[in-house]
Amino acid sequence: xxxxxxxxxxxxxxxxxxEQIREVVAAVNHVSLQIHDGxxxxxxxxxxxxxxxxxxxxxxxxxxxxxxxxxxxKPMGRTPPFQRPVNxxxxxxxxxxxxxxxxxxxxxxxxxxxxxxxxxxxxxxALAMVRLPGYDKxxxxxxxxxxxxxxxxxxxxxxxxxxxxxxxPLGALDLKxxxxxxxxxxxxxxxxxxxxxxVTHDQEEALTMSDRIAVxxxxxxxxxxxxxxxYETPNCRFVADFIGEMNFIKGxxxxxxxxxxTVGLDGxxxxxxxxxxxxAAGTEISVAVRPEKMNIDSSAKMDNEFQGxxxxxxxxxxxxxxxxxxxxxxxVRVREQNNTPGSRPLASEGAEVKVSFAAExxxxxxx
Amino acid sequence: MLKRLREHKSLQGTLLVxxxxxxxxxxLIIPLILVVITSFGQRDPDGNVIYGFSFxxxxxxxxxxxTCQNLGDYLNGAWQMIIGSEARTCFDPLYVQILWRSVLxxxxxxALVIVMGYPLAYFVARAPIKxxxxxxxxxxxxxxxxxxxxxxxxxxxxxxxxxxxxxGAVLIGMIYEFLPFMILPMYTSLEKIDxxxxxxxADLGANSLRTFLRVTLPLSMPGVVAGTILVFxxxxxxxxxxxxxxxxxxxxxxxxxxxxxxSARDPTFGSAASILLMVMTLIVMxxxxxxxxxxxxxxxx
Numbered sequence: 263x264x265x266x267x268x269x270x271x272x273x274x275x276x277x278x279x280x281e282q283i284r285e286v287v288a289a290v291n292h293v294s295l296q297i298h299d300g301x302x303x304x305x306x307x308x309x310x311x312x313x314x315x316x317x318x319x320x321x322x323x324x325x326x327x328x329x330x331x332x333x334x335x336k337p338m339g340r341t342p343p344f345q346r347p348v349n350x351x352x353x354x355x356x357x358x359x360x361x362x363x364x365x366x367x368x369x370x371x372x373x374x375x376x377x378x379x380x381x382x383x384x385x386x387x388a389l390a391m392v393r394l395p396g397y398d399k400x401x402x403x404x405x406x407x408x409x410x411x412x413x414x415x416x417x418x419x420x421x422x423x424x425x426x427x428x429x430x431p432l433g434a435l436d437l438k439x440x441x442x443x444x445x446x447x448x449x450x451x452x453x454x455x456x457x458x459x460x461v462t463h464d465q466e467e468a469l470t471m472s473d474r475i476a477v478x479x480x481x482x483x484x485x486x487x488x489x490x491x492x493y494e495t496p497n498c499r500f501v502a503d504f505i506g507e508m509n510f511i512k513g514x515x516x517x518x519x520x521x522x523x524t525v526g527l528d529g530x531x532x533x534x535x536x537x538x539x540x541x542a543a544g545t546e547i548s549v550a551v552r553p554e555k556m557n558i559d560s561s562a563k564m565d566n567e568f569q570g571x572x573x574x575x576x577x578x579x580x581x582x583x584x585x586x587x588x589x590x591x592x593x594v595r596v597r598e599q600n601n602t603p604g605s606r607p608l609a610s611e612g613a614e615v616k617v618s619f620a621a622e623x624x625x626x627x628x629x
Numbered sequence: 630m631l632k633r634l635r636e637h638k639s640l641q642g643t644l645l646v647x648x649x650x651x652x653x654x655x656x657l658i659i660p661l662i663l664v665v666i667t668s669f670g671q672r673d674p675d676g677n678v679i680y681g682f683s684f685x686x687x688x689x690x691x692x693x694x695x696t697c698q699n700l701g702d703y704l705n706g707a708w709q710m711i712i713g714s715e716a717r718t719c720f721d722p723l724y725v726q727i728l729w730r731s732v733l734x735x736x737x738x739x740a741l742v743i744v745m746g747y748p749l750a751y752f753v754a755r756a757p758i759k760x761x762x763x764x765x766x767x768x769x770x771x772x773x774x775x776x777x778x779x780x781x782x783x784x785x786x787x788x789x790x791x792x793x794x795x796x797g798a799v800l801i802g803m804i805y806e807f808l809p810f811m812i813l814p815m816y817t818s819l820e821k822i823d824x825x826x827x828x829x830x831a832d833l834g835a836n837s838l839r840t841f842l843r844v845t846l847p848l849s850m851p852g853v854v855a856g857t858i859l860v861f862x863x864x865x866x867x868x869x870x871x872x873x874x875x876x877x878x879x880x881x882x883x884x885x886x887x888x889x890x891x892s893a894r895d896p897t898f899g900s901a902a903s904i905l906l907m908v909m910t911l912i913v914m915x916x917x918x919x920x921x922x923x924x925x926x927x928x929x930x
Contacts, residue, residue, distance in 0.1 A: 321828075321832060322831075323828055323831075323832075342831065342836075343828070343831040343832050344831045344832070344833075344834045344835055344836050345834075348832075349832055349833065350828070350829070350832045352825050352828070352829060353825075354823070354825060356823065356825040356826050356828065356829035357829075358826060358829070358830075358844060359848070360847045360848055369830070369833050369835075369843070370833035370834055373833055373834035373835045373839060374834050417833070418832075418833075421833065421834070
């Protein structure tokens with residue numbers, strides 16, 4: 263993990279709308295990233311956040327307006343895509359429709375000038391790796407979406423690139439196949455040991471597969487960390503909201519002692535929460551608590567305990583979601599696991615309940 | 630009646646096809662049969678057709694003259710012509726030359742139109758979507774003016790360069806006339822190519838030239854083939870361009886047919902020439918489409 267596979271140094275990419283030259287949009291705005299050798303690294307964010315543009319700059323399809331892209335320590339400058347040691351798996355696979363599967367997979371090797379005698383076995387090996395042996399004579403249109411996806415993967419991996427770039431490769435597949443491919447991709451990545459840079463807008467997908475994730479929004483990287491960092495300790499409201507479910511409770515800082523803060527809520531309530539930065543008393547903030555970290559009518563003594571009324575109950579099988587209105591009119595969602603045989607709802611609609619959670623589970627987030 | 634129609638798909642098909650079919654039978658199939666019949670007839674001194682069954686008109690087209698005794702004489706005469714000997718016995722090169730010239734100019738026109746049209750079609754296909762329709766519009770604008778007027782306009786231009794009434798003048802006129810018919814089908818197939826295929830090709834290590842040869846060109850072949858058919862066939866038969874820009878010496882098979890029907894008043898020989906033109910075009914097209922298909926193959930997607 264010592265070596266850097268890819269590094270972005272203060273990269274900016276501006277697109278000027280060709281119709282109105284004056285309007286310049288920064289798709290990527292001063293992004294710096296360090297991606298280690300052998301890592302499964304995800305760029306996660308909503309559409310238009312700059313994740314695909316960042317990937318395309320690594321591939322060489324776009325050139326940065328300013329800043330540097332380095333691959334294996336070498337600045338890429340204006341190096342065209344065909345001279346970069348990376349390969350891409352495209353969102354729509356981009357298989358050559360006029361070539362057979364075998365010709366598609368062999369394309370990169372032929373372009374590199376690999377001896378003919380070597381190409382055949384390597385193509386077979388790559389097709390076997392993606393579990394499509396014997397498909398080399400078929401045309402792409404004869405294959406299903408999942409199979410085409412695997413061919414695209416084989417076509418890229420057969421070249422043994424330093425870095426494999428994947429642009430929402432599972433986006434077009436149905437849910438079940440997608441879950442299967444997620445695990446397959448992860449296993450494959452471990453086997454081949456190639457650095458994967460994976461672009462997705464699906465937070466679950468990113469959490470499942472990645473060694474590290476960069477969460478992006480509006481052209482900026484907000485947080486970089488492994489799955490649990492991102493989920494457990496989001497550093498801003500956007501990340502907290504984008505990854506998983508989150509309750510945000512508005513409040514005002516009353517006092518702060520180290521990393522622990524006391525926050526005043528509407529209705530005269532106070533809540534104890536973790537606070538990573540020092541914030542002046544009187545500042546308006548949000549307290550973020552995950553629904554599954556809250557408990558209903560728990561006998562354990564917690565730092566934060568509130569009375570509330572159940573306003574909605576949604577049973578979803580593994581869990582039951584409760585909508586609870588607290589005394590200060592704050593609406594929170596609480597998630598209770600149905601982990602006992604024949605689980606029954608903990609409360610009925612309209613019931614008065616106690617909601618409790620640890621101060622460690624609550625985080626103060628500005629903005 | 631209506632109920633039967635609703636239930637029978639084949640009857641619906643017949644009904645849908647029949648207007649065009651009747652039109653084709655009345656105005657294409659029947660006249661064509663008449664042309665075939667006429668071509669085997671003879672012209673009497675007054676210019677009327679005497680129907681019969683004689684290959685004389687076809688024999689005349691091959692350049693065989695009265696002095697021919699057998700096939701050997703004919704081939705010898707043809708050979709004398711080819712090596713440029715003046716001792717032309719038993720061979721009249723006039724019609725063979727016309728045929729050869731027609732085929733040659735059709736091939737030249739098609740080839741040059743492909744070479745000139747392809748980059749343009751590519752440029753339009755890769756232009757931003759909003760600009761494409763404007764560019765296509767510009768390509769089509771010349772077609773709004775009458776064909777004959779446009780060719781007449783070339784007289785002044787070509788005279789200024791002192792090349793009027795030369796084979797080159799006809800070639801220029803043909804290219805000008807048929808370029809849009811090549812650009813449009815080529816544009817259609819180029820435009821259908823998913824741009825991510827170019828990126829995939831570059832990503833896999835192909836430079837621009839190799840991407841063109843391995844991806845762009847094969848995927849745009851249907852358009853090139855369709856354009857070739859749209860250009861080659863009409864150029865083979867056209868007579869207006871050569872008539873106006875080629876002068877009296879530059880006769881194509883189209884001009885020959887026209888003059889036989891109008892000024893020479895020999896519809897039998899004109900018919901034979903027409904049939905020969907059709908057969909030759911058919912042979913070239915069969916040969917060509919065997920190799921490249923009809924340009925109908927949808928290989929994208």
